Amino acid sequence: MAESSQSHHNSSVAEHEKFMRRSLELAVHGRGKTLSNPMVGCVIVWNNTIIGEGFHSRFGAPHAEVEAIRSVQNPKLLKESRLYVTLEPCSHFGKTPPCANLIIEKEIPEAIIAMRDPNPVVTGNGIQKLQEAGVRVTVGILEPEARNLNKSFIHFHETGKPYVVLKWARTLDGIMGRAKDDHGSRQISSEVSALFVHKLRSELMGIVVGSKTLQLDNPQLTNRLWPGSDPVKFYLGKSKSDRDDVIRMTSISELFAYCQNKNITGLLIEGGSETLQSFLQSGEWNEAFEIEAPVRWENGIKAPEMKRNNSEIFQLGNDLIRHYYN
Template sequence: NAINLVKNKSLLKKATLYVTLEPCSHFGKTPPCSNLIIEHQIPNVIIGCQDDNEKVAGKGISKLKASGCNVIVGVLENECKQHHKRFFTFHNKKRPFIILKWAESADGFIAPLSKNDQKPVWISNKYSRQLVHKWRSEEQAILVGYNTVLEDNPSLTTRYCVGKNPIRIVLDKNEALSKDLNVFDIKAETILIKETAAVAICNKLQELNINSIIIEGGAKTIQLFIDAGLWDEARIFVGKAIFNEGINAPKFKGQMIFEEKIIDDTLRVYVNN
């Protein structure tokens, strides 16, 4: 698109092109980017990080250099790899980039033992919930387990922010959920998955070409992925409520990389290292 937007193409012969990821050298959904660069004789290309996908893996860089292009690789490399973390995870690990999200009470419970209504018991405040809806708009899909749908009747949309609704993935091995529940409305696509093991679920998500997903519950579903080591980030809100008893929050080990106060909530972000 950047090349196509240049009206006077003769200027490209004096240009420097900056890209976060190595230009591809193979035919996929579109022709190779490296061919377009060579065609327009762009003399300088600055690349953030190499694409280690086996279809590329330095071939684009070699092709550009062979054409006489001056290529510099590794500028802000770590930042570029972070930017493309979903892409790299999908192609290298053969699964989506997986974000775990939950809210827990100040005494470590994710939900009370019982409730009277078929709706969530909110632990986090409205500002935290709005942030979660922004996160949903940034990922391709959202996943919850059977019990979460049955007990909370969630919509799993981005109704508190402007953004595209994610694809709703629901674990329902027997397809027993009522189609009158909110997850089956027309606001977003919903896909039922019958698999029950984390690896099998990830394999199915890859078949569906889902490259990123946020898993929002419940505790059993989140723990399933933690125990299998199949997660990349955990985003946890700790609210001020005290339950005294309830369903325990998931147990995990990870490296905390971020902490922030959101009014009376505390948000902590961990990575699986």
């Protein structure tokens, strides 16, 4: 339900949703590039026409509001315009000056905001600043969609923990790894699924494997098949490794504390079995993708057995992907 600082205004919720939907579309252009910042989109509307658009394009770049305001050709119209933005405008001096100040300075009379900033330390401050300056503010338009867009960022700021996505590939007969003395192919899933996994790697800031997987498979842990920067690489375990690009963590809590400290908002856990089980058993996970390939290996390391129903199922190449939420 939208909350508004003033009950009277001229636009219907349907109209607000139309412009907020466009703002969400714009926000998506920053996917994989804004981390650890959220994706944010913004439009400026005058007389029911979009006269400015912007989005946060990458970490350190200007915020969506700045880009949208800059794109307006006739700045005189700003005084009679509405600003739509998918996240509460910031009110603090970070890498850029506060967007709330810019909105006030440009005398934009109305702001429509999809959701509050999830960071408990700053939430509501931008809205308050706008309201105190006399800007008419509406909050909550397409909020579920806006939350869904920045799941990791929101979870990280609301709980202090990274958003955890588990992913593994298994055979039809439930195997995810070769037995130690078996030197057959180690690849289970298809090339199309590999693209999907590399996309996940570009969207989550960190990637984690167990010490045995690191030692046995020596995986690159990059998203070379998808644009965006590589995740920060971690392995769990007491065993040492000669890989100096992979950070060792001896427990999930040490890993989470490190993430909190370094603003790593999301993690992709890629196995092996023992590592995945430890996240499943501790309940410290948010989503899981189980990739089932149409092959049988008969013996080897067993994949986790999910004890809940998947929320969706889809096909990639020859593989079947089951998607679970905790």
